[in-house]
Amino acid sequence: MNRVLRTQWAPLLAATIIAGVVLSFSTKQFGSSFNVYTILQTASVYAVIGLSQMMVLAVADMSLAVGGIASLVTIATGNLYQVQHWPIGAAIAGSLALGLVCGLLNGVIIAMTKLSGFIVTLATGTAFTGIAYGITSSIPYSNIASVLTTLGQGRAAFFSYLVLPAIAMTLAVGAGFRWLPIGRSLLAVGGNRDAAVLSGLSQKRAIVTAHAVSGLLAAIAAVLYIGVLQSATPATGSDWLIISFAVPIIGGTALVGGEAPASGCFVAAIVLSAINDALIVLNVNTEAVQMAEGLLIFAAVIAGKLGQNVRTGTRRSRRPSTGPGRLGQIAQDSATPGLGMP
């Protein structure tokens, strides 16, 4: 319990739940089971998008190609099912493999050239999207398999079926980082490249693995989103950039690498989705929602920084300090960087 309270997203989640309860009393619409279903449906896709970015953030890299891979995978699924008449299982498997290959390609280019992931994935992401638009002549595929529809639109009262794959992915990624040797080595490389390399871990392997799994997760998010949208369009992924960073960062993923709180991603996805929904229910402009996303990233990153300082501060002084003493602690911590770090 203590561990949960200490996580970065705990205060955010608490605030969201309180706001949600208040909102559901003030506007009937917000608490309705259909609205909660919508929140969960969006949150599930957000969570997988966030996990995809978190994989690369864990090795202190980044991917701007999450949306590009999603666009290409969406088209592949639609094309294989509707045009090539593959059974839906094979079409999905083929598209997921394509996502994996795209991620692998990013990873290999970055590992070989030692360039920053930023510029490489900016280029490849645009190229992937370009291929998707080119193949389809920007016409979406409208024939969607019933399995995807059931998954994307199905619900039991407020419980969207999409939550199941999202939780499965979260658990799988969390378990991979905790128990698999490769997962631990990703965190080691992300946390301190030099130390990891000196202790015999391969930096190249870590980067390639992170990008490949990231590509696979982006592909999974894309396939899930086809069912939500009821259309396989190359426009999928065009607005995923901010979300892909907002979700892991709000969930407590460090930008400097070495951390991968998968559960944080899931919580952050729900928080973001709920906030978006609340703003819409309250009839705030959609533009304000976009602004809110940007400001939320800040709030999360700054809260994370302060939280880290406060946490390390309490650990040293062995008592939770509040009020002016707490501010003094922060000032002291930021004045002596390095001391506060474990």
Place this chain on the structure above:
Amino acid sequence: MAAGAAIEGQIDAAAPIPRLLTNAVERVREGLGTQTSAIGLIFLITITWTAFGIAGSGFLGSYNLYSIGQLAARDAVLGMAQAMLIVVARMNLAVGSIGAVCTSMLGYLLVSAGVPLWLAFLLVAAVGVLAALLMGAVELMTGLSSFIVTLAFLSAYAGGALLFTGGQQYQINSSLITRLGNGTLFSSAICPLVAVAVVCGVVCWLLYNRNSLGWKMLAVGANERAARASGVNVSRVVLAAYALSGLLCAVATVMNASYELNVNAGFGSDWLLPSFIAAVLGGVALTGGEISVTGILLAALFFDSLQSGLTIINVPSYWIELPEGLVLLVAVLLDRARRARRRTMRPRSLAGTPAPEPDPVAAQ
């Protein structure tokens, strides 16, 4: 190191003439090294123009060259806006969003508020500078990476601009602006915007080659800690870089509005990629500390020639996005290869005497 110097001396003494020769060759090659991006780009532009001139009818016609210049001028200024921050080892993901804010401001001031033109330009420039300065201040105060700060502001500014205008279209009716974007200069193939881009380029060149602020920016980008240790006020230099980047975004906004004329807050959403392509293809090192203004101007010209050529030879518009990504990828890889080659040469010039290794032939 001492042992290396001893060996160096031995080899120098043993074979002075071939050493001097290779040294001279290296000197020439290194001198070219800083210019390869410009020479390579002129070569690329020549090939593009020749190929499309033969393959597509009307590519070299004055109408098409005019529209290439129109677009390339704006992209070059965007590249410079991006380069301002790349030079200090940062990046500006919000070029397009600052563009959206400035576009909304320009439209509002000229159409809704009816402000005189000079005042509108001044205010738009001020808005661009302030929007960028705010990002810089946040970066310096929080110590976060410029990537995450400008990403957050990308979202906030784009949303803010839409919120401010409510999605309204502004029809700009100013004869000066219309002449700027649709008039001609010297010949019917040159848009006046080209002159604007060249002036911006000259100012940037003077900044980096003749001004202490520019040198300090290069120093901060090359090694921030060393710059601070040698007395450079890093915060002030970084803020100046942000401000200049914002100012160039505002200039790009006016350029864009001058040929689009019918503007809204959605403008700028697709500026990120051209800004990076112009800067990176132009030879600006992503790690900071290097600039090539000529390279940026030529890169923008090449990029927009390629885009226009593909349209001329009837490549469907939905295939246009793919070459954009590929051009950036190839540019980055070429830049990487060039730097790797130059790094193997560097010890020679720094040591003053030729080092025995690496072999200049093997280094190619």
